Amino acid sequence: MKERYNMPEKILIVGGVALGPKAASRCKRLMPDAEVTLVDENVYISYGGCGIPYYVSGEVQNLDDLRATPYHTIRDPEFFRAMKGVTVRNQTRALSIDRAAKTLLVKDVISGKEEKLPYDKLVLATGASPRVPPVEGKDLKNVLSLTRLEAADAIRTACQEGKVNEAVIVGGGFIGLEAAVALADMWGVKVSVVEMMDQILPGVLSHSLARMAEHDCVSHKVDVYTSEKVLKLEGKDGAVSKVVTDKRELPAQLVIFAAGFIPNGRLAKDAGLDVAPFGAVVVDEHMRTSDPAIYAGGDCVAIRNIITDKLGYLPLGSMANRQGRVIGTNLAGGDATFPGYVGTWAVKLFEMSFCGTGLTVERARKEGYNAIGVSVEQLDRAHFYPEKNMMSLELVVDKPTRRVLGIQGACSAGDALKARIDAVATMLQFGKPTIDDLANAEIAYAPPFASAMDAVNAVANVADNILSGQLKPISSKEFGELWKDRANNNVFFADARPAVAGNATAAKYPGEWHAIALEDIEAKFDSIPKDRPVALVCNTGLRSYEVMLYLHNHGVTDVVNALGGMQALIKRGDNM
Numbered sequence: 001m002k003e004r005y006n007m008p009e010k011i012l013i014v015g016g017v018a019l020g021p022k023a024a025s026r027c028k029r030l031m032p033d034a035e036v037t038l039v040d041e042n043v044y045i046s047y048g049g050c051g052i053p054y055y056v057s058g059e060v061q062n063l064d065d066l067r068a069t070p071y072h073t074i075r076d077p078e079f080f081r082a083m084k085g086v087t088v089r090n091q092t093r094a095l096s097i098d099r100a101a102k103t104l105l106v107k108d109v110i111s112g113k114e115e116k117l118p119y120d121k122l123v124l125a126t127g128a129s130p131r132v133p134p135v136e137g138k139d140l141k142n143v144l145s146l147t148r149l150e151a152a153d154a155i156r157t158a159c160q161e162g163k164v165n166e167a168v169i170v171g172g173g174f175i176g177l178e179a180a181v182a183l184a185d186m187w188g189v190k191v192s193v194v195e196m197m198d199q200i201l202p203g204v205l206s207h208s209l210a211r212m213a214e215h216d217c218v219s220h221k222v223d224v225y226t227s228e229k230v231l232k233l234e235g236k237d238g239a240v241s242k243v244v245t246d247k248r249e250l251p252a253q254l255v256i257f258a259a260g261f262i263p264n265g266r267l268a269k270d271a272g273l274d275v276a277p278f279g280a281v282v283v284d285e286h287m288r289t290s291d292p293a294i295y296a297g298g299d300c301v302a303i304r305n306i307i308t309d310k311l312g313y314l315p316l317g318s319m320a321n322r323q324g325r326v327i328g329t330n331l332a333g334g335d336a337t338f339p340g341y342v343g344t345w346a347v348k349l350f351e352m353s354f355c356g357t358g359l360t361v362e363r364a365r366k367e368g369y370n371a372i373g374v375s376v377e378q379l380d381r382a383h384f385y386p387e388k389n390m391m392s393l394e395l396v397v398d399k400p401t402r403r404v405l406g407i408q409g410a411c412s413a414g415d416a417l418k419a420r421i422d423a424v425a426t427m428l429q430f431g432k433p434t435i436d437d438l439a440n441a442e443i444a445y446a447p448p449f450a451s452a453m454d455a456v457n458a459v460a461n462v463a464d465n466i467l468s469g470q471l472k473p474i475s476s477k478e479f480g481e482l483w484k485d486r487a488n489n490n491v492f493f494a495d496a497r498p499a500v501a502g503n504a505t506a507a508k509y510p511g512e513w514h515a516i517a518l519e520d521i522e523a524k525f526d527s528i529p530k531d532r533p534v535a536l537v538c539n540t541g542l543r544s545y546e547v548m549l550y551l552h553n554h555g556v557t558d559v560v561n562a563l564g565g566m567q568a569l570i571k572r573g574d575n576m
Helices: 019-030 049-056 063-067 077-084 149-160 174-187 207-218 266-270 317-331 361-366 414-429 435-439 455-467 476-484 499-508 518-527 542-553 565-572
Strands: 010-014 035-040 087-090 092-098 103-108 114-118 121-124 128-130 143-145 166-170 190-194 223-225 230-236 239-245 249-251 254-257 261-263 294-296 301-304 345-348 353-358 371-379 390-398 403-411 492-495 513-515 534-537 559-562
Touching (some): 010 019, 019 121, 019 317, 063 149, 092 266, 121 317, 143 149, 149 254, 166 174, 166 249, 174 190, 174 254, 207 390, 207 403, 207 476, 207 565, 239 254, 345 414, 361 371, 361 390, 361 403, 371 455, 371 565, 390 414, 390 455, 403 435, 414 435, 414 455, 476 559, 476 565, 518 542, 542 559, 559 565
Parallel strands (some): 010 035, 121 294, 143 254, 166 190, 166 254, 492 534
Antiparallel strands (some): 103 114, 128 261, 345 353, 371 390
16 A cells, blocks of 8 residues: 555645636646546536626627637536546535545535545635625526526527517626627617616726716617616516616516625635635635645635735636636646736727726725826827727826826727736736836837827826826816806816817807817917916817917916817717
């Protein structure tokens, strides 16, 4: 009989969606003699959960595509056995951990049989569960969460069969909005999104950009109700028929809960492992729990936010996969680390895509930073190139230190936007960049891809102009509010766009809106009052900035410039 230390190391992994398979495969690759067993209570394992909305929309044709490798092999238990050397026990639920005996109690969900599985090292990849409000009617038929393949198939089938005319999405985060787009765009379903916070994409997108996202949804006939709470669901013949909120009643043959996630940390907590107050498992930079024989990662763990240096929570498949490689390496005796996160994300809606990294201006202020949000509207390619798109960027800056804390953006060309955000994300992850660093960041240039002064450089330059006092900004929202209250504020509104555009708007509002094109500022200088505040606007904020400089040089200083100009107003749905 072999001594225990000469036997192959037993690795148990609980959870088989993203992190678990990655850790198992990596460990086996580095340590072929290890006995690696993957335990998961569901039928399907190793699938792209983030692709579920795109299956519902029809952009992903087959459900199996979400389970396949890039070379079209289905990642089922047999695949992992034959190709990876990993034993998969699906439809097996993990019940408890005996840390002293190093065993995991599991139960076969079909037979009900329980057994104890020994381990030398254990990995918790238990994921997270959809947050479902404790409302009456949540157990009715056709009330689902869009996190499992079975639910995705049920929703798409119901839409194909014409059984869903109206749907309500509870939650305006990533999954909720992606589901709304899928149902409305592909199937023509009347969709309502109910979000209890005062904006969609709360916590990841600034209020200003969230307004653009809401306008994109509303303009495609998706109703968005913010600051609204679901009270109950009503049904007919056992199926949902109505959603009752604190402000209205919405008919629905389908309700999707997408109100965030709760980390599945119960198994760890019951075993006496350290768990954060919000329920996620606490790990170190090596992804080890408070028990050195147990690792954890993915949607069930708390991870350090690099910017705030606080434990945070961000359930993303990309992060789970990277953490899985770290864990797999360390299971095999390596010394890999996961430094934390800055919070980089992207979402595609209808005409617009949104992307961000780091902190929003609202979050930064809550964290104690003296933060400002700096907005620009800038072309994603050279202005003379035939194909180009207007990109919205909002940079978050700590005023005293000039430190960049985050950036978010919106653009119809999602790939172009993502490239800019990724560049800043890398800088945030590996340093504490300032606006000076960003202003001088080396961005690849060619007219089909970017401007010579890239949008990332430009937004940093605008921030520098603000902090140096050369630019007194006002947001598009603030400009709109000034305009609506023009009867009471004595503001002189000056339009620096070319005369054709400025004159057209001035004709709509005679005596209130003044066309003063950049080219005409010298000739029309005397028409600008010197005893009233002046609010400047142009198409993007650039021409009006030049007018502001001219006014300042000639003694007119009570002047504000609308960042983002008319483009930002249009994207918000506030165009004149």
